[in-house]
Amino acid sequence: MSTRKLFATLIGINNYMSNALRGCVKDVLEIDALLREICAQQQSPLEYTPLYLLAPNQADEERISKLPVPIQYEAPTFAHITQKAFSHLKQAQPGDICVLFYSGHGSQIKAPAEFSHLKSDGQNETLVCVDSRDPASQSRDLIDKELAYLIWDALEGKDVHCLVIMDCCHSGNNMRAIATEDEELRYRMEAPSAVQAPLDQYLGFNDPRNFYEPKNGKASIKIARYVQLSSAQDFEKAAETRAGGLFTSRLIPFLRAGGTARSYRSIIQNLAVTVTGRYAQQHPVISATRKEDEDLQFLGADLIPYQASYEVRYDFSKENWILHGGAMHGITPSTGGADTLVKIMGVDQTIKITQTGATTSVLDKAGMAAFDNSREDYKAVIVQMAGARLNIGLAQSLQADAGMMAALQAAYEKAAPFYLDLDFHGQREVHDYLIRLTAEKAYLFTASDSDVPLFARTEDAAQFLGDAEQIGRWCSVAEMRNVDTTIKDTDFVFTLEIIEGEDLGAANADELPGTPIPLRPDEEIRLRYRHEKAPGFRLSVALADNATLTECFIGVLYLGSKYGIAEGLIDASASRLVKGGAPITLQFINPDTGKEQHTIPVNMDELYYTYGINEITDLLKIFVSTQPLQLSSFEQEELPLETPLTRGIGFAKKSVAVDNDVNWTIFTNHIRITGVSSNLTPSTPKKIAL
Known part of the structure; x- marks a missing residue:
């Protein structure tokens, strides 16, 4: 039996002749x-077979030269995209997976009269190839109907997940943009093409299988x-930022934070909140040939969802196998009652973590005895985490529905969540949280003493558990601390300014x-809100004159009341704090101006007021370490809010060992935000109908 494959055609175009972009290759x-990484983590072999069509700039070329796995690429010309990109995907056999990824300019072209009945604006959407606008080239844009043909030609009649x-720009119906004066935010859109293409010049027009089906002066197309x-959407611009495409820069962290276990519909619903919150004129969309496919898991339900992986190396000086991840990555040590277990990728064996330090962990030596200590390519994923988990009971309304119970239990067994402990058999008398079932057969997650949901209800068991797992992870991060540190709070000077009653969106x-x-x-x-305007703050951190530290590194996590975790308030390249030097000031990218600012705005979702809540609490966790910090793995998007949050974290304080050469601590500042209405209190939330 042949090995299953994932064929990926990956197209990124920065180096256009004019209106160059900067984030597409990234x-x-x-x-x-x-x-x-997803392919490497599968238990059954899944061979990754990529094809790269790239137009990099100088910075991209340097990045590519440093990749751990070298790649070879060709130019994303019209000829290469229309021929090589899809002949690559055409190799897929039944059961394989195909991914087509495009990052670059989008545009429009006047549609032939045969398509006038399909689009009221008379335009077809296009992809701008690297040579599309080159006067010396005979190339043009790739038209959305041609893209549909090329996909259909590659996959028609095959049982392939694509x-x-x-x-x-304009990507919602095609089966990034002229640079603005604002260098922080630009759009991936080129001006409409001046080249007109009649229908008989469209790719596939002469295919004897009659793809375009012209009849009575109108044409319709087949769809794979x-x-x-x-x-x-097809009439909107798509923005890019310094971190890459706004959409992709939100998509990848979401997928890495558990999103690969979600349905496509759930992925877009979450991204719609974060992308549109950054740029109000951009709305991510999903489409599928079969509507039911929108509810498929990312890349298919038979794949193991992505998990963060860690390098594993043998340390000859310590005579131990070391996993390069520790307490500062959220890893807890094994205890007498529970073990933290890892699986070495590509090997069907689990290994216990015996000790956890700040940035590294020690693996059980006996379990690793058969491994080659000279190899430097071992990676491991966490498969079980010791420590407190959310104690969750099941309401009678749910237990009475055999179908919804079975779906929840199947999803729970497949996901094996780290932070959730569902009491399916009623073995515990007291629970901190409860899963209820609404009259519409949707799962609802509440504290056990409240009927106020902690996030929006859903009928999808896997999505529900993913959202609940995010709460558990949030709670775990909220309780992180190091009891063995020698770093003192008196070593630091915090300088705080609060800003209230002002327009914080101003330049x-x-x-x-x-x-x-x-x-x-x-x-x-x-x-506090004043004059109906959201408040904000400025915060800087410096080492005190009498500090015992001479230097350290600072990192920040912002834990929002809707269970999101943000990491980017301190630039990692400027996180070193030196005694007697300049303080480090938190920064924020203003979504309206695209510029960095040191005034951090905070706000309350207006839905809180609807349910009688006028005060919420966010958390600001400030990490201090004697080694550089990398906190991006903690990031997660906020959950959609249905009703007020009344949470009890309920975790015991964690006590973790530290590496001998790393000293670290965490300071946690609660940020209490009082809203507009003085008639509402946190203790009077309105109930909702189940």
Whole structure:
């Protein structure tokens, strides 16, 4: 039996002749790394077979030269995209997976009269190849109907799972943009093509299988079976930022944070919140030939969802196998009652973690005895985590529905969540959380003493558990600390200013007056809406003159009230704090201006007011370490809010060992935000109908 394969055609175009972009090749490298890791983590062999069509700039070329796995690429010309890109996918056999990823400019072209009945604006959408607008070339844009033909030609009649991802303008119906004065935010859109193509010049027009089906002066096309995730609707622009395409830069972290276990519909629903929140004129969309395919799991239900992996090396000086991940990555040590277990990728064997330090962990030596200690390519994923998990009971309404119970139990066994402990058999008398079932047969997650959901209800058991797991992870991060540190809070000077009653979206937000407030590490920050305007704060951290440390590294996690975790408030390249040097000030990318600012705005979702909540609490966790920090693995998007949150974390404090050469600690400042209405209190949430 032949090995199952994942065929990926990955197209990224930065180096256009005019209107060059900067994040498209980065987008490709990010999705490439994720797909490669997903394939490596499967128990049954899944061979990764990529094809790269790239137009890199100088910075991209340097990035490509440093990749751990060398890649070979060709130019994304019209000829290469229309021929090589799809002949690559055409190799797929039944049971294989195909991924087509495009990151670059999108545009439009006047549609032939035969398609006038399909589009009221008279335009077809296009992909702009690297040579499409080259006057010396005979090339043109690739038209959306031609793209549909090429996919159909490659996959028609095959039982292949196909995913198409488009990060470009006008991508919602094609089966990035002229640079603005704002260098922080630009759009992936080229001007409409001046080249007109009649229908008889469309790719596939002469295919004897009659793809375009012209009849009575009108044409319709055949569609292969695939799912498409698009960065924007067909009439919208798609933005790119310094981190890459806005859509892709949100998609990849979401998939890495558990999103590969979600359905395509759930993925787009979550991205719609975060992308549109950053750029209000861009709305990600999903389409599928068969509507039911929108509810398929990412890349198919038979794949093991992605998990973060860690390098494993033998340390000859310590005579131990070391996993390069520790407490600062959220890994807990094995205890007397439970083990933290890892699986070495490609090997059907689990190994216990015996000790956990700040950035590394020690693996059980006996379990690793058969491994080659000279190899440097071992990687491991966590398969079981010791420590406190959310104690969750099942309401009578759910237990009475055999079908919904069976779906939940099957999803739970497949996902094997780290942070959830569902009491399916009623063995515990007391539960901290409860899963209820609504009259519409949707799962609802609440505290056991409340009927107020902690996130929006859903009928999808896998999506529900993914959302609940995110709460468990949030709670785990909220309780992180190091009891063995020698770092003192008196080693630091926190300088806080609060800004209330001002327009924090203004370009001059950092020039707005602030009120200095004395603040110590772990003290609460109080903020209040004034004049119906959201508050904000500025915070800088410096080493005190009498600090025992001479230098350290600072990182920040912002834990929002809707269970999102954000990491980017300190630039990792400027995180070193030196005694007697300049302080480190938190920063924020203003979504309206695309510029960095030091004024951090905070806000309350207006839905809180609807249910009688006028006060919420966010958490600001400030990490301090004697070694550089990498906290991006903690990031997760916020959950959609249905009703007010009334949470009890319920975790015991964690006590973790530390590496001998790493000293670290965490300061946690609660940020209490009081909203507009003085008539509402946190203790009077309205109930909702189940």
